[in-house]
Amino acid sequence: MATGVLCEVDTCKNWENGNKCSADFIYVVNLEGKQTSEAEETGCKTFEPCNS
Numbered sequence: 001m002a003t004g005v006l007c008e009v010d011t012c013k014n015w016e017n018g019n020k021c022s023a024d025f026i027y028v029v030n031l032e033g034k035q036t037s038e039a040e041e042t043g044c045k046t047f048e049p050c051n052s
Contacts, residue, residue: 013048021046 005021007014014023027045030036 007044009044009047011050012046013050014046015050 005023005026006019007021008019009015010019012021014021016022023046025046028042029045030041031043032041036042
């Protein structure tokens with residue numbers, strides 16, 4: 001489990017009580033394909049729906 005990684009997306013299968021992420025790794029991408037300067041320009045590709 002990744003340590004020190006918090007996540008509020010409780011619809012992800014990697015979400016655990018206390019807003020902890022239980023994923024083995026975190027994969028974050030740049031949504032615009034260019035240099036980012038704002039958090040909104042990134043996205044978590046580690047997300048998997050709870051029902052998957």
